[in-house]
Amino acid sequence: MRWWKTVGLAGLVGVAATGAVIARQERRRRAYTPDEIRERLHARLATPPPAPGGEAD
Structure with missing residues (x-):
């Protein structure tokens, strides 16, 4: 398998995981009434x- 096929397959897996x-x-957001x-x-x-500026003691 050539390197560009591996890169293309990795990109496809990344897009699917992001989706x-x-x-x-989106399902979590729409679950609220x-x-x-x-x-x-x-x-x-x-x-x-x-x-502003962090914690105040």
Whole structure:
């Protein structure tokens, strides 16, 4: 097998793996109901932002 065939096969495997990861993330994102999304956004807004410059003691 020539080196360019190996590189092409590795590229094809990489594209397929990337597609699988994206599909899994999309399924997770769509699994939330609108009420759950709203609750998560409200909880995120309720927490104070981190202090600029790192930790404050």
